[in-house]
Amino acid sequence: MQARPDRSRACTLLAAGCTHSGRGTVAVMPTLLVRNATVLVTMDAARREIAGGGLFARDGVIEQVGPTAELPPTADEVVDARDRLVLPGLINTHHHLYQSLTRAIPGAQDAGLFDWLRTLYPIWARLDPGSVRVATTLGLLELARSGCTTAFDHQYLWPNGSRVDDQIEGAAAVGLRFHASRGSMSLSMKDGGLPPDSVVQTIDEILADSARVIGAFHDPSPGAMTRIVLAPCSPFSVTEDLMRATATLARERGVRLHTHLAETKDEESFTLERFGRRPVDYAADLGWLGDDVWFAHGVFVSGDEIGRMASTGTGVAHCPTSNMRLASGIAPVRGYLAAGVPVGIGVDGSASNDSGNLLAEARQALLLCRLTVSPGVGEGPQMSARTALEMATRGGASVLGRDDVGALEAGRMADFFTLDLDRVEFAGSHHDPVAAALLCSPVPADSVFVGGRAVIREGHHVSLDEGALVARHNRAAAALVA
Ligand SMILES: [Zn+2]
Numbered sequence: 001m002q003a004r005p006d007r008s009r010a011c012t013l014l015a016a017g018c019t020h021s022g023r024g025t026v027a028v029m030p031t032l033l034v035r036n037a038t039v040l041v042t043m044d045a046a047r048r049e050i051a052g053g054g055l056f057a058r059d060g061v062i063e064q065v066g067p068t069a070e071l072p073p074t075a076d077e078v079v080d081a082r083d084r085l086v087l088p089g090l091i092n093t094h095h096h097l098y099q100s101l102t103r104a105i106p107g108a109q110d111a112g113l114f115d116w117l118r119t120l121y122p123i124w125a126r127l128d129p130g131s132v133r134v135a136t137t138l139g140l141l142e143l144a145r146s147g148c149t150t151a152f153d154h155q156y157l158w159p160n161g162s163r164v165d166d167q168i169e170g171a172a173a174v175g176l177r178f179h180a181s182r183g184s185m186s187l188s189m190k191d192g193g194l195p196p197d198s199v200v201q202t203i204d205e206i207l208a209d210s211a212r213v214i215g216a217f218h219d220p221s222p223g224a225m226t227r228i229v230l231a232p233c234s235p236f237s238v239t240e241d242l243m244r245a246t247a248t249l250a251r252e253r254g255v256r257l258h259t260h261l262a263e264t265k266d267e268e269s270f271t272l273e274r275f276g277r278r279p280v281d282y283a284a285d286l287g288w289l290g291d292d293v294w295f296a297h298g299v300f301v302s303g304d305e306i307g308r309m310a311s312t313g314t315g316v317a318h319c320p321t322s323n324m325r326l327a328s329g330i331a332p333v334r335g336y337l338a339a340g341v342p343v344g345i346g347v348d349g350s351a352s353n354d355s356g357n358l359l360a361e362a363r364q365a366l367l368l369c370r371l372t373v374s375p376g377v378g379e380g381p382q383m384s385a386r387t388a389l390e391m392a393t394r395g396g397a398s399v400l401g402r403d404d405v406g407a408l409e410a411g412r413m414a415d416f417f418t419l420d421l422d423r424v425e426f427a428g429s430h431h432d433p434v435a436a437a438l439l440c441s442p443v444p445a446d447s448v449f450v451g452g453r454a455v456i457r458e459g460h461h462v463s464l465d466e467g468a469l470v471a472r473h474n475r476a477a478a479a480l481v482a
Contacts, residue, residue: 029059032414032452033075035068037086038421039433043393043407047386049434054081057414060223060451065408077452083422084446085433087389088408089149089415090358091396094258094296094317094346097139097153097167098124098132101477103354113264113326117194120351123481125198128160131476136170138473141464142356143347144176144455147417147445150396150405151176152317152346154258154296156183156233157199164213168226173464175455177224177415179400180217181231181258182210186242192274194236203242207249214253222404223413223451227255234260235279236270240286247287256401257288258317261295264328268300280305289314294399296346297322298336299329306332306339315342315399318391320364321355322348333369333391334383344396345388360442362392385438414452417445 033056034040040053042065056064056071064071099120102108108119136153143151155167164180171178184206187193193200210230218228230250232238238259250257262268262279275282280301283289291313298316301309309316318331336343347353347361366388373380397406405415419426421433425443429436448456460466 030077030452031072031075032057032077032079032449033071034079034081034086034416035071037081037084037418038430040065040081040086040408041088041389041434042409043088043390044409047390053086055086055408055414055416057452060414060453062408062410062412062414064410079418079447079449081418083420084418085421085437086408086416086418087147087437088393088406089417089448089450090147090362090392091344091400091406092143092148092151092346092358093294093315093344093396093399094319094348095139095143095151095153095356096155096349096351098127098135098155099349099351100135100139100142100356100473101127101131101480102351105351105481108351111326112266113328114194114266116326116352121195121199124157125159125196126480127157127162129162129166131480132162132166133170134469134473134476136167137173137464138469139350139356140171140174140176140178141461141466141469142350143358144174144448144461145444145459146357146359146442147419147448148358149176149415149417149448149450149455150179150400150402152179152181152229152258152400154181154183154231154233154260156181156185156231156237157195158201158209159199163209164217164228168217171226174461175450175453177226177405177450179227179229180213181229182206182213183231183233184210184242184246185233185237186239187237191239193238200237203239203245206242207245210246210249211253214255218253218255220254225451227400229256229258231258234263234267235275235282236267240275243286243288250292257290257293259283259288259295260297262300262305263297263323264326265300278302278305280308284308291315292401294342294344296348297328297331299323299331301332303335306335306341309336310339310341313342315344317344317346317399318365319346319348319353319361320368321361322352324364324368325352325354330368330372332372333365334372337387342395342398343391344399345392357442358392359437359445362388363438363442365391366438385435388438389434413450415450417448417456419443420446
């Protein structure tokens with residue numbers, strides 16, 4: 001890949017008369033040309049894949065996608081994508097970035113969800129603003145290196161003065177579009193919930209801070225880099241009152257709603273015993289179905305529940321590695337897709353995945369889904385690589401309520417990544433490079449652009465000192481677990 005350094009963009013701008021500071025100067029909107037891609041995958045309505053393709057963007061917004069010969073011949077920045085696959089930026093729909101500090105914790109390596117949580121809650125209770133900040137930066141960098149350009153994070157515990165503000169600060173250093181959540185827990189052990197008292201808050205504290213955070217950070221405009229989501233944690237850690245009040249506040253303020261639902265058999269039993277209802281019925285009674293809602297996991301849902309989600313536009317974040325790691329179960333993704341439920345992919349927290357690689361997660365979704373078709377026989381229609389890629393791009397955009405990302409077409413943001421097809425992992429796969437991106441071993445993104453600006457070049461972040469960040473993160477992890 002030969003990409004011109006940023007300084008040449010500045011020179012071009014200066015040559016065009018932009019002083020960046022002078023009064024009365026006409027703003028010059030920088031242009032970006034990507035050309036000569038082996039294949040450019042649009043994920044547009046026609047799902048076009050353009051051999052020898054490229055795109056032209058102005059001020060971060062795509063103006064043209066097509067064969068290189070039909071694009072403008074030059075731009076302020078030119079990216080030659082020869083021997084590269086160009087893909088829409090991946091969109092992560094469920095994560096807990098702070099958990100990168102507690103990967104591979106010995107006592108939680110071989111446990112199911114509830115025991116895993118009981119082991120980790122006391123450690124997470126020691127989080128503070130600094131550890132939340134460094135974990136956010138590290139986790140988003142890890143996602144970026146896998147081709148992710150938009151990430152949602154579900155942070156639901158705020159001990160020792162940590163705030164959404166710390167995450168926003170940590171995210172800014174990476175440059176991805178960040179959907180932060182004001183998550184919450186309000187039902188502790190003494191009231192029949194799972195978490196200890198030390199990590200829950202009162203409903204008044206939660207709602208007041210939720211309103212503050214929306215006012216401070218939520219940007220509803222197209223191309224937004226930061227949005228806020230309200231996200232009570234799960235049926236076994238949140239009261240019904242908080243669920244209802246959160247839905248009311250979110251709809252008053254125009255932000256989306258997210259929670260864990262139907263993740264494990266334990267949770268299904270808890271919901272049936274405590275609330276006398278199945279998980280989706282419970283959510284429906286609290287006002288938690290709608291096209292502004294998406295659930296993480298949705299493993300234990302009936303056909304009727306899938307139908308209710310489809311008819312209300314309620315989405316789901318499918319997290320296959322976490323579901324395997326915690327032995328939770330297999331989500332009925334084929335059923336969701338057939339019914340028209342919006343489905344995105346999520347890496348889930350780094351402590352139940354031990355990884356934050358979204359391309360690898362899309363591959364896991366593909367492979368796990370195949371086990372739901374006549375296991376041991378392999379008959380029936382199989383999920384294709386392109387369907388898995390669609391869930392990780394268009395699907396994720398729809399789950400997050402965005403029509404400005406998730407595909408490469410005129411009017412959407414220039415969010416994309418490239419894969420180097422000359423790598424060892426792709427040798428012998430050039431018969432179908434698009435399928436190879438999912439079927440072959442997941443490789444790091446060669447370059448990643450968000451809104452037409454490079455975040456990753458030649459596999460590394462354009463400005464972060466990655467080694468220093470890892471060292472800082474490891475010190476924070478050691479202090480937290482000590
Ligand atoms: Zn989760």
